[in-house]
Amino acid sequence: MAARAAGAFRRTPIERSDQRVAWDRTDQAFFAAGACHILAWVCRESYPDRPIEIAGVRLPGQRQVFHTYAAWDGWAFDHSGWNPEPQLLAVNTEFEGQPLEHLKITEGLADFCQKHHHRMPNQYWHDPRPRARDYLGQYTPPWA
Secondary structure, eight states, rough: OOOGGGGGOOOOOOHHOOOHHTTTTTTHHHHHSSSSSHHHHHHHHHTTSSOOOOEEOOOOSSSSEEEEEEETTTTTEEEEEEEEEEHHHHHHHHHSSOEEEEEOOOSSSSHHHHHTTTOGGGGGSSHHHHHHHHTTSSSOOOOO
């Protein structure tokens, strides 16, 4: 699947305020906006033999990351599956209409969630990790 901008799936106000409504979105929408960080961490945990990093993008001058993904050897994994990382960054930059800041995420999931105002797995309607593992399993990694 070709890379698509995460912003194309931004949550509506009701999806932001009601976790059940957010949960009921398609997998792609759910992991594009609202649970991308969960998908990224599940990807890294699912391939412990690979040096998978967590990366994010944010608008210039902003502190908070708005999209998170897993990165490995020039590839990125997010709601669009595996794509070359430059392609993922380009579609998000084009969608946002401005350059984006790309950063490597070095903290753990709990610290990341606190720092960037993201939800921990226990703050969703249901635990999103099994759903993320199922979604990840639909895509063949680039090293296979």
